[in-house]
Amino acid sequence: MKQKMDKLKSKIKTNKKFTIFLLVLVLIGVITGAFFITILSSSDKTLVKEYLNNYINVIKVEKIDYISLLINNALNSTLLALTIWLLGISIIGIPIMLFLFFCKAFTLGFSIGTLFFTYNWKGIIMALVYVFPHQIIAILSYTILMIYALSVSLKMIEATFKKKTIDFKTIMGKYSVVLGIVLVLLLLCTLYETLAMPNIMKMITQIIK
Numbered sequence: 001m002k003q004k005m006d007k008l009k010s011k012i013k014t015n016k017k018f019t020i021f022l023l024v025l026v027l028i029g030v031i032t033g034a035f036f037i038t039i040l041s042s043s044d045k046t047l048v049k050e051y052l053n054n055y056i057n058v059i060k061v062e063k064i065d066y067i068s069l070l071i072n073n074a075l076n077s078t079l080l081a082l083t084i085w086l087l088g089i090s091i092i093g094i095p096i097m098l099f100l101f102f103c104k105a106f107t108l109g110f111s112i113g114t115l116f117f118t119y120n121w122k123g124i125i126m127a128l129v130y131v132f133p134h135q136i137i138a139i140l141s142y143t144i145l146m147i148y149a150l151s152v153s154l155k156m157i158e159a160t161f162k163k164k165t166i167d168f169k170t171i172m173g174k175y176s177v178v179l180g181i182v183l184v185l186l187l188l189c190t191l192y193e194t195l196a197m198p199n200i201m202k203m204i205t206q207i208i209k
Helices: 002-014 016-039 042-060 066-088 094-119 121-131 134-161 168-208
Strands: none
Touching: 016 094, 016 134, 042 094, 042 168, 066 094, 066 134, 066 168, 094 121, 094 134, 121 134, 121 168, 134 168
16 A cells, blocks of 8 residues: 555656646636626525525435435436546547536535535535545545546547557556546545534534534
8 A cells, every 4th residue: 555655746746837736727617616606696696506405405304315315416426437547548638627617616615605605604614624624535536547548648649649559457457556546536425425524514514503
């Protein structure tokens, strides 16, 4: 395990430009998403606020369908990871995977902004509960996958247009291992988000009401 972590750290250092670019993209996505709520029309703001209040009420009365929620969250995260992974082995997938990655960060930012808009200072506490630790781990997991996906995609482009020979078997072996690790991390995040976070959020809403 330590050896794999060392290899991962080495890969991130090797692709420092990718890492910085993706982290900046995450930051832009989160900030954009957080402020997007402010430019919505009054009717849209009302709809968003009602949706959030309904979710909080469902948590309070413990009417959550944990099985359906778990399956839905797991499918969404797995589908996104697999889509990015598959785009990484294509020569035209870079713009699409960057867009999907940005959308993930934007959605996170929008959720944070909505909590703050709806509950003011209480929303800050709720946003912290919503983000830490699972959302941070999930974003970092997608970032790691994106680093490898971009690297593989660029190697495919280089091999295609510059006629360079690459060890496709070795590349895909490492790439598949990264996907496996990311899927495990995302599954753990999904379990926490589905089973633990609603109860923690319920406790927080009772404390700060």
